[in-house]
Amino acid sequence: MLQPKLNLLSNHYAKLIKENGIEYLEDSRNIRLPSITPYKMSGIDREITLESRTSLIEKHLPGTKKSQRELETEGMAFLFNDEQTMERVASEIKLRGEPTGIEDTEDKYERYGLYFAEQIGYILKADGTRIPLHYGEIKIKKTTGKYHVIPRTKPRTSY
Incomplete structure (x- = not known):
């Protein structure tokens, strides 16, 4: 802001x-x-609820059918190291995350993100290559307050 x-x-x-x-x-x-x-300079200062659609969560966890399908259809998958890392990233973003980018009135989501010193996940490419990720984002649906967590390379900058 x-x-x-x-x-x-x-x-x-x-x-x-x-x-x-x-x-x-x-x-x-x-x-x-x-x-x-x-x-408020950082963190999320309202009640949010974890998204109940498991596909949005499984898409970012290694070894799931959804992440495998993402790899096959997109040629890459953005994955957390494991479920515990995903939960820890979500907790840290809730406490210290920064709003990402300017508010886009057309976007259906609010976004908060945070850089981490240690690797929180990786991009898995179809050829097996892994690119480390150190940035996490919470996407909150504006109409419901439901969120899911995404490992990313950097904050979203374009709308």
Whole structure:
């Protein structure tokens, strides 16, 4: 979320005002700004529920029929190391994940992501090649609040 840039100029006197429990800085021109801009910087601050469609989960787990079908039809599959890693990634994103990209009103999902120092998964190619993945994303369906987790190379940037 971008915040508007507003400045109190240093050559103007500013005083602290408390009104309705909120602290403001007001300068000699009567420009008033909140002393601290309150907004959530990271994590998901609402209740979300794991998607009940198992196909969206199995698609990203090694050794499942769904991930095998993805490999055969797409030529590659984006996989977590295992189910425990997928659950840990989801927990970390819920706590510390950042919204990815700008909000797209046409997109049916909210997305939050996080980079991890250790490998969380890999891209498995049809020839057996594995490319390590260090980024995880939670996709939350806007209409239901249901989510699933995806290992990725980086945040989604295009809509």
